[in-house]
Amino acid sequence: MTNVNLAIIYYSSTGTNYQLAKWAEEGAKEVGAEVKVLKVEELAPESAIASNPAWKAHYEATKDVPTATLEDLEWADAIIFSVPTRFGNVPSQLKQFLDTTGGLWAQGKLANKVVSAMASAANAHGGQEQTILALYTTMMHWGAIIAAPGYTDGSAFAAGGNPYGTSVTVDQEGNMIEDVEAAVKHQAKRTVEVAQWVKNGIQK
Template identity: 60%
Template structure:
């Protein structure tokens, strides 16, 4: 029985990061972790969301996914974040949630927990690496333990070669087999090291 309690926390406008999170959940559960799939709250006005068919459809599709809370952050001893890149940083919806975590950080409740991150952008050089490094900078402030995939498996090269975390080009379609393999590897690696840290 694994001692890992993993929160897979995502934001997804059109569905790519939601699909990435789902692949990670399945892999982490297979690796023995107790997993919660959670989304960050939408901060865009309802009129904007409803004004775009694809955005509205994604919101409706995931209406039953619970929003992440501070209680979830305390419950978990590992985190996997996934959010799209916006101008080289993570989507503002994820940053807005992170900005609420000051009280937990101040009490040390985010420290010593394994964490990893994933992202997407419209094109291959759309800022994925800076997005991941930016997230990790925040998590270093928490005192969390970064578990990046590195070049620890050939699937990393097949999926584009990003050692910081799985990143995909958001096409609106299904994830490639290579991307799914990289996500599964990253999730398993996170569970493995989270278990070692928690023991």
């Protein structure tokens, strides 16, 4: 068996996607992956963060989580992204990070990375699927291999049935509506498994 290096890269303002990232970490470690949980840099001004108590609390609580770098992308065999939707698209914080990857892309160092994505929104039709698909568009430019969960496990249905990647609805109090923990862990394990196949195949 070849160890898979998995980077779980997330953006979270009030904690939902951080929790999804931590569940993904648990699932991936269960199948032997080497895992880094990494946040993208917060670009919002301190005044905006301070205006929302939940945002400020989460910002302070996760100060010690490492910030994703290009070196992390190069290290990773597989990458799971977890983000809230912003008008059916990825948050500017993640987009800013992705826009710095041109050098690695030009060198072909992002090709054949195995990628998967998760998302959240404040209502059931708030753009979760479109956000994941928007992120996958960038991944296609990378030449990455998308490991969507599809319906490869029954946990997808309890989680709302999103085949593109696990997604969750979050109420005004910050509570997750769907039961997504098992689906997130399955998605992480599947991503690692596909990366294992790719890595073993390349090394032959």
